[in-house]
Amino acid sequence: MKLDIHENKPIHITQPDLPPFGEFTASLKQIWGNKWLTNSGPFHQEFEQAIAKYLGVKYISVFSNGTLALVTALQALRITGEVITTPFSFVATTHSIWWNNIKPVFADIEPNYFNLDPGKVEAAITPQTTAIMPVHVYGNPCDVAKLQQIADTYGLKLIYDAAHAFGVKKDDNSILNHGDLAILSFHATKVFNTIEGGAIVCHNAKMKQRIDYLKNFGYAGENTIIAPGINAKMNELQAAYGLLQLKYVDGHIAKRKIISEKYRAQLGGMQGIRLLPDIKAVHHNYSYFPVLIDSRKFGKTRDEVYEELKKHNVFSRKYFYPLISQFPTYRGLPSATRGNLPIAEKVTKEVLCLPIYPALDLSSVDLICGIIRKSIS
Numbered sequence: 001m002k003l004d005i006h007e008n009k010p011i012h013i014t015q016p017d018l019p020p021f022g023e024f025t026a027s028l029k030q031i032w033g034n035k036w037l038t039n040s041g042p043f044h045q046e047f048e049q050a051i052a053k054y055l056g057v058k059y060i061s062v063f064s065n066g067t068l069a070l071v072t073a074l075q076a077l078r079i080t081g082e083v084i085t086t087p088f089s090f091v092a093t094t095h096s097i098w099w100n101n102i103k104p105v106f107a108d109i110e111p112n113y114f115n116l117d118p119g120k121v122e123a124a125i126t127p128q129t130t131a132i133m134p135v136h137v138y139g140n141p142c143d144v145a146k147l148q149q150i151a152d153t154y155g156l157k158l159i160y161d162a163a164h165a166f167g168v169k170k171d172d173n174s175i176l177n178h179g180d181l182a183i184l185s186f187h188a189t190k191v192f193n194t195i196e197g198g199a200i201v202c203h204n205a206k207m208k209q210r211i212d213y214l215k216n217f218g219y220a221g222e223n224t225i226i227a228p229g230i231n232a233k234m235n236e237l238q239a240a241y242g243l244l245q246l247k248y249v250d251g252h253i254a255k256r257k258i259i260s261e262k263y264r265a266q267l268g269g270m271q272g273i274r275l276l277p278d279i280k281a282v283h284h285n286y287s288y289f290p291v292l293i294d295s296r297k298f299g300k301t302r303d304e305v306y307e308e309l310k311k312h313n314v315f316s317r318k319y320f321y322p323l324i325s326q327f328p329t330y331r332g333l334p335s336a337t338r339g340n341l342p343i344a345e346k347v348t349k350e351v352l353c354l355p356i357y358p359a360l361d362l363s364s365v366d367l368i369c370g371i372i373r374k375s376i377s
């Protein structure tokens, strides 16, 4: 196989999907006419309604980004003390806890899909625990039933970081309907993007109103501030762009599925390479394509494969390495002690996410798999 087709054109882990330029300029024309740029304008309102319908959720409040949505979710539920969370995520998950002056407590992940292990969550509960913040890593659903059972038993709130889980359904029900709140990210690198953006999904109108107040400085009417809110509003340009994206996202997910199947066909069964199987009852979004490389069986380490791909201008990513608990900011926490999170510590050394995005052509997938195969020959 020829391995040099892309020598001059890098293949990144992802590439954002953009709506047709002409459609966006038409929206911009309207915004220029409205002279309404932010603070819950007409596009913002229309987008919230449209996206709630698309996702199959009752209430949603859109944000300027996912991190501020996480920070605000903890405020909305008045979380204090300790929050049990996963070390195997993007660092924003734990940062949102820290920014609220709450102590993050790391619990280990389960070995199949790398989500928080409910048994380990239960073992980490103390009198200071007030909430659990799991992540649906790579869009694969957590064990929502068990986590809810633990939350109910111990009187804890459950806030899902669903940044990777746009459009994911389990048994035909949006995964976002689980927990007290679920948070989305619409960052450029996500399945659905509004350039930057995010959202909180909630289950009743009162909670939506509280979240809407909090993202707008705590304003409840012209002269009333009900809490020390923040500025986390999505602007009209992002909302208009998001409305257009909704028309195309199903097609984008369908293309991702084809790419994922191509990777599976090429890499499945390769000695030392483990893939995460799709789950039957789940409508996946194919947001990431993680592989685990067992160096003893494969003959090369994850880092060697990463470097080999890089030599060919293919930029895979080690999502998530290092673990959040291994960063200097958090490694002093008792729950971050080495040996306390054995599964996460193993997975973080073996995992590599391969490029996946709708515009990635199948010949590039062949190329990437060819480089991986050739790295051991």
Ligand code: T4K
Pocket: 012, 013, 014, 015, 016, 065, 066, 067, 068, 089, 090, 092, 093, 135, 161, 163, 164, 184, 185, 186, 187, 188, 189, 196, 197, 198, 315, 317, 319
């Ligand atoms: N919770 C979880 C579980 C998350 O994964 C994230 C974000 C959050 C919370 C926070 O949500 P936000 O506040 O971000 O809404 C990226 C993203 O910046 C981050 O949003 C994402 N998770 C994380 C997993 O990945 P980086 O540092 O890897 O991104 P970057 O800039 O290196 O981009 C990756 C590649 O994508 C580039 O090499 C090329 C391509 N790219 C990127 C951008 C931004 C493009 O082609 N065009 C672009 O505009 O963090």
